[in-house]
Amino acid sequence: MRVLVTGGAGFIGSAVVRALIARGVERVGVLDALTYAANPRTLAALEGRDDYRFFRADIRDRAAVEAAFAALKPQAVLHLAAETHVDRSIDGPGIFVETNLGGTQVLLDVAEQYRRTLPDAEAADLRLVHVSTDEVFGSLEPHETPFSEVSLYQPRSPYAASKAGADHLARAWHETYGLPVIVTNCSNNYGPYQHPEKLIPMMTLRGLAGDPLPIYGDGLQVRDWLHVEDHAEALLTVLERGQVGQTYLVGARAERTNLQIVAAICGALDQMSPATAPHARRVSHVPDRPGHDRRYAIDPSRVETQLGWRPTWTLEDGLAATVRWYAEHGDWWQPMLAAGALARRGQGR
Numbered sequence: 001m002r003v004l005v006t007g008g009a010g011f012i013g014s015a016v017v018r019a020l021i022a023r024g025v026e027r028v029g030v031l032d033a034l035t036y037a038a039n040p041r042t043l044a045a046l047e048g049r050d051d052y053r054f055f056r057a058d059i060r061d062r063a064a065v066e067a068a069f070a071a072l073k074p075q076a077v078l079h080l081a082a083e084t085h086v087d088r089s090i091d092g093p094g095i096f097v098e099t100n101l102g103g104t105q106v107l108l109d110v111a112e113q114y115r116r117t118l119p120d121a122e123a124a125d126l127r128l129v130h131v132s133t134d135e136v137f138g139s140l141e142p143h144e145t146p147f148s149e150v151s152l153y154q155p156r157s158p159y160a161a162s163k164a165g166a167d168h169l170a171r172a173w174h175e176t177y178g179l180p181v182i183v184t185n186c187s188n189n190y191g192p193y194q195h196p197e198k199l200i201p202m203m204t205l206r207g208l209a210g211d212p213l214p215i216y217g218d219g220l221q222v223r224d225w226l227h228v229e230d231h232a233e234a235l236l237t238v239l240e241r242g243q244v245g246q247t248y249l250v251g252a253r254a255e256r257t258n259l260q261i262v263a264a265i266c267g268a269l270d271q272m273s274p275a276t277a278p279h280a281r282r283v284s285h286v287p288d289r290p291g292h293d294r295r296y297a298i299d300p301s302r303v304e305t306q307l308g309w310r311p312t313w314t315l316e317d318g319l320a321a322t323v324r325w326y327a328e329h330g331d332w333w334q335p336m337l338a339a340g341a342l343a344r345r346g347q348g349r
Contacts, residue, residue, distance in 0.1 A: 003239075004029045004074040006059055006107060007081030009038040011194045012131070012186075015232040016078055017043060017052075023236070027051050029072040031065065031081065033058040036339070041332050042193050059103030062110060069114045076239055077128040079107055082166070085197055086135075086159045090290060093158035100162035101169065104130070108173040108181075115179060124180075129239050130170035132185045134224070134249070135160035139293035146224070146297035147185070149247045156291045171245075180244040184235060187251035187298045191228035191318065192325045196333055196341040200319070203262050204326045205333065207269045207279045217288030219259035222295040226252040227313035237309045248307070251298025254315040264316070268323040 003020055007013040008030030020028045027050075032038055034056055046052040053072060057064030059081040081103060083089065083096045108128075115123050137147045138154030155161040167183055174181040190200045203213050234250040242248060256264075262283060270277035303309045313321075326333065333341075 001025045001076060002027045002029070002072055002074050003076045003078065004031060004068060004072055005078045005080065006031045007079075008032055009034060009040065009043055009054075010080065011037075012189055012228055012231060013078075013080040014042045014193055015191070015228040016080065016235055017046070019229070019232040019236055021046065021049075021051065025051065027053060027072065029053045029055060029068060029074065031055045031057050031059065031068050033081075036341075037083075037085070037195050039193070039332065039336060041335075060098060060106055062106050065106055065110045066113075069110055075122070075126060077107070077111060078131065078235060078239065079104065079128065079170075080131045081107075082163065084133075084159065085195075086157050087197075087289060089157055089159035089162070093162075096158050096162040097165075100159075101165045104166040104169050108169060108179060112173060112177050112179045126180055127239055127242075127244070128170075128179060128181050129235060129242070130167065130181055130183045131235065132163050132167050132183060133160070134185050134187050134251070134296045134298055135293065136164040136167060136185065137296075140295040140297055142222075142295060144295075146251070146299040147249060148299045149249055149302055156293055174245050182238055182242045182244060183247045184238055185247070185249050185298070186231055186234075187224035187226045187296060189226050189228045189231055191322055192329070193332070194228070196336050199258065200261065200265065200322060201326055201333070203265045204269070204323050205337070207265060207282070208273075208327060210276060211282070213262060213266075213279070213283045214286045215258055215262060215283060216286060216292060219262070219285065220257045220294075221292060222255050222257050222297070223261075224251045224297045225254045225256060225261070225315050225318075226250065227311065227318040230311040230313055233312075234303060234309045237307050238303065241307045248303045249298045249300055250303055250309075251300045252311040252313075252315070253298075253300070255295075255297050256315065261319070264319050265323055268320050272324070272327060
């Protein structure tokens with residue numbers, strides 16, 4: 001199989017690329033603009049391989065996307081190219097609308113145009129997995145049941161609204177043109193190669209540096225935490241066995257407050273660096289961001305029962321491994337810090 005991964009140099013996209021390479025696919029093509037959110041070092045080990053090809057291009061650039069399709073001739077597309085940092089969407093929503101909506105529209109148009117050039121059998125086998133977020137469903141109260149595939153869309157940030165619109169576009173291209181689209185919505189991801197602005201790497205790197213650990217508001221916001229490698233395997237499972245036109249929600253049933261996550265990070269840092277313990281003494285609370293959703297949670301029953309996917313990482317093991325990874329891979333994140341990655345107060349989703 002030849003697979004095109006948009007946004008493949010990003011956090012989740014690169015995990016998908018590594019998983020595809022590990023499965024021995026014929027060729028993986030990565031289309032990525034290499035904005036601030038991507039790091040060329042993430043996929044550097046794949047350069048020069050016969051089964052890997054990189055296309056540096058903006059998802060909004062139709063000619064570049066067409067060229068990638070023509071060169072790779074993909075049999076499947078995993079669409080992860082997006083602006084994803086909520087705080088940045090509050091500061092400047094325009095690029096989120098342009099990339100997440102406009103870029104998705106370009107990809108869908110090009111994919112449908114490409115599909116029409118294929119022989120009938122190949123056109124029937126083509127799959128496009130559109131990867132989205134649980135934020136499109138809004139905020140849950142503590143007593144409410146987790147999001148499912150029939151939850152209403154109630155986005156509350158510019159980022160979430162732009163992803164909600166992209167989801168609707170993907171489904172519309174399936175219904176209107178017959179493009180074989182599958183939509184997924186995931187919970188919060190964590191793991192290696194995540195941008196330092198996100199909550200877990202930010203707190204880890206601040207802790208390693210002996211800096212304050214700022215938490216938004218009371219820190220009782222709840223998220224369902226999914227290891228990025230488990231998410232990548234879920235996406236490949238959906239690609240291989242999912243039903244066209246269907247939606248699958250991917251989560252790990254691992255709800256924790258931000259305070260609990262930061263406490264676990266501090267515990268891991270205490271074990272690694274007893275001389276600077278306890279790291280929890282550096283925790284502080286800062287004013288909350290506008291429209292901060294209180295709780296996200298996902299019911300992944302459909303992907304579990306219909307497709308047989310299950311997460312393999314426990315949150316405790318995954319967090320400890322992630323903290324260790326950042327401690328041991330300064331060569332990956334130090335250039336991002338030098339470029340100002342921690343100058344922002346943002347704490348991911």
